[in-house]
Amino acid sequence: MSRTAHRLLACALTLVFATALHAQNPAPAPAAAPDLSDPEVAHVAVTANSIDIDMAKFAQTRTRNAAVKQFAATMITDHTAVNAQAAALAAKLGVTPADNAVSQSLEGGAKQARTSLEALHGAAFDRAYMDREVAYHQAVLDAIDKVLLPTTENAELRKLLVDVRPAIATHLEHAKQVRSQLGAPVRTGM
Amino acid sequence: MIVWLLMLLVVPKAPATTHTVEIRGMEFHPAVLTVAVGDTVVWINRDIVPHTATGHGRSRWDTGQLTQGQEGRYVARRAGETSYACTLHPTMHGKLIVR
Numbered sequence: 001m002s003r004t005a006h007r008l009l010a011c012a013l014t015l016v017f018a019t020a021l022h023a024q025n026p027a028p029a030p031a032a033a034p035d036l037s038d039p040e041v042a043h044v045a046v047t048a049n050s051i052d053i054d055m056a057k058f059a060q061t062r063t064r065n066a067a068v069k070q071f072a073a074t075m076i077t078d079h080t081a082v083n084a085q086a087a088a089l090a091a092k093l094g095v096t097p098a099d100n101a102v103s104q105s106l107e108g109g110a111k112q113a114r115t116s117l118e119a120l121h122g123a124a125f126d127r128a129y130m131d132r133e134v135a136y137h138q139a140v141l142d143a144i145d146k147v148l149l150p151t152t153e154n155a156e157l158r159k160l161l162v163d164v165r166p167a168i169a170t171h172l173e174h175a176k177q178v179r180s181q182l183g184a185p186v187r188t189g190m
Numbered sequence: 191m192i193v194w195l196l197m198l199l200v201v202p203k204a205p206a207t208t209h210t211v212e213i214r215g216m217e218f219h220p221a222v223l224t225v226a227v228g229d230t231v232v233w234i235n236r237d238i239v240p241h242t243a244t245g246h247g248r249s250r251w252d253t254g255q256l257t258q259g260q261e262g263r264y265v266a267r268r269a270g271e272t273s274y275a276c277t278l279h280p281t282m283h284g285k286l287i288v289r
Contacts (some may be wrong), residue, residue: 074278078239081257085238166216167239173281 039098042090047103049083051110052136058114059129067178068126071133074174082164089160123182130179137172144168208232211284213241213256213276218284225266225288234261243284245274252277 036044056075063069090097113132120128144165152158206228212219214236225231233243235256243262244252248270253262255278266288276282 070280077255077278081239163238167237170216170279170281174279177281 036100036102037098038093038095040100040102042086042095043097043099043103044106045086046083046097047106049079049086051106052133053079053083055110055114055117055129055132058117059125062117062121062125063129064122065126065182067181068130071130071174071178075133075171078167078171082167085160085163089156093156123184127179127182127184130175130182133175134172134179137168137175141165141168141172206230210234211243212236213243216279216282218243218282221283222285222287225286227266227269227288229266229288231264231266231286232261233263235259239278241276241278241282243274244277245272245286247272 053076056072056079059072060069060076063072087097117125117128117132144161148161149158149165152161204226207226208230209223209225209232211223211231211233213233216237216239218233223231233241233253233256235241235258238258240255240257242253242255243264245264251264251272251274253264256262264286266286269288271288272286274284274286
């Protein structure tokens, strides 16, 4: 991948996950992504995936709603599979993920979002968690369509994006379906 | 009666066929499949994420979770129509028609 491709990918990932986290927790979005190396870009991708897995694991301990619980289980299963694929690609390309400022910023945002969710229980928790999941998957889908696919030149990374896209679209539909069963207006904070 | 029994022995039954349903792009391909009683249906998962093919109603068959590249089989023993879905992704639906 070229340095330009790195920058685009890093900016996109930062934008995507900062936006998704902002939807849940109106904290200031991180500054523009620095010029990341391959190992750092890989770390950002894995971190972003892991954040949704951790959120789903927390949701499973908090919710009593069967549909929310099932959605969270699917998020754990699917994002774990995507992470494994991303890790395999990174290994194939000889890239070892390296911690960096963008990953740390994502983790900080996720921690804040988690704190907000921890204060909620019952139906209020279910609605807030599902609102976040709708916003998160919409943001990821938009970034894939508008930024990542049009700019990614690396054939293997492009194939991964093409393969992952339908899963993200299905997660979004699933999240909307579950959210619509929970009543009260859907948040439109994006 | 004897003639009828002889015919049963002589007239060959249509051989059972194996049909494949590919799971790719979070969809069943084909989404609607018609098979004969005795045929086998194989679902193969081409996606990164796991899937199931799980029948609704009386025909409660279930492939269980199929990871990428794994296959699940079902032998159609009874005529009828069965809707099925992926239990992990409730927006994914298919239909199996057994004649």
